Amino acid sequence: MEDSLYVLVSGRDRDGIDLVGRTLTGREGLDVKVRLLSSGIPDPLFGLKPLPDILVLTLGESWEQELEVIYARPTNEATQIVVVGREENPQMMRMAMQAGVRDFFSHPIPEDEFLSCLERIGKTTQVKIAGQPIGQQTADGSMTAVINANGGSGASLIASNLAQIMASHLARKVALLDMDLQFGSLSSHLNLDPQESIIDALSKVNEMDALMLGGYMSRHPDGLHLLASKFEHMPQPWTVSTPDLLRLLKLARESYEQIVVDLPRVIDPFTNTILEEADNVLIVLEQRITHIHSAKRMLRIITQELAVPIERIHLVMNRFDKKIPLLVEDVSEALETDSIFLIPNDYERVLEAVNMGIPLSQVSKNAPITNALTEIAERFAGRKEIEKKGFFKKAFSLLPT
DSSP states (O other): OTTOEEEEEEESOHHHHHHHHHHHTTOTTEEEEEEEOOTTOOOTTTTOSSOOSEEEEEOOTTHHHHHHHHHHSOTTOOOEEEEEESSOOHHHHHHHHHTTOSEEEESSOOHHHHHHHHHHHHHHTTOEETTEEGGGSOOOOEEEEEEESSTTSSHHHHHHHHHHHHHHTSOOOEEEEEOOTTTOOHHHHTTOOOSSOHHHHHHTGGGOOHHHHGGGOEEOTTSOEEEOOOTTOOOOGGGSOHHHHHHHHHHHHHHOSEEEEEOOSOOSHHHHHHHHHOSEEEEEEOSSHHHHHHHHHHHHIIIIISOOOGGGEEEEEEEEOTTSSSOHHHHHHHHTOOOEEEEEOOHHHHHHHHHHTOOHHHHOTTSHHHHHHHHHHHHHHOOOOOOOTTTTTTSOTTSOO
């Protein structure tokens, strides 16, 4: 089938194969084949030419042997693997990730999330970095910390939308961490109801591996994973030990390609640790003298007291309005930096997005504010979206647009 994504659903679990097959069969843009394995053919890809773009492996009772076969396959194959298990077994999930699978689902499969996963993988099959397929890169996540220069500048809105764009439009595996432990709002921005919190994860971090971290994440339909604060918690940030925080960040880097961190506007040992560890720091401000003064002070603290290189720090001027007489050149001169991103003022769209708990790209994909956020996401995620002609215009028609 021309311009289609070749998906093979295989395994020894007949019922599981039937369930997945019914979910995928008949959808435009997908060429779905089913292969029930017998004891004589342990490898779901044995003898297949061409190999599928995606293998959906449904695990049965002998899941350990099935995953061992996947683990033994050559690491340079283009086929991306998604695993579906009968239950959320931590050992099963850990072994699956060690075998190099892209994602893990258990029955009943969340249909929208499952289709979103296949869509993201479909995009990556068309993209290469330095000649290597995306799916074959090992996760060594880049971390971007977002912090307000002044209260209410919009850091949470920017952090949540950057992470969503990286996940949905740039096909990256993204974790969004809400590090405002007391007043975090990212779950509201994304209309998620987290069952676990960042405090829960920190309390277990020394018993955790990179795969187990995923169990504490809330999953957005666009593929983004959120580690959230919870309204019923009121922890004191200074009670979080630095080794525990560093361990959590290390696990996130091992699991995700991009980590976006929303920080509270405070300088203390907790935020200092994240600022020092971040590959990029975005300081969010507005076209106001008070914001420039605050940003200047924050820049001094971060660069001089925390010794973060100035090259890692970037300014984001939110709610930018050309009619305001304070020019970008004035801000650049006052703060001694040329790295300034502009987010145009769009009060009505932002209000709609926040009130509905949906990303700006779903409110208006081509609005100037969405385009500005996409440019920032592309800058730090490292590549632009490349679509397979004719495929993503018609595929996954049931997903939100």
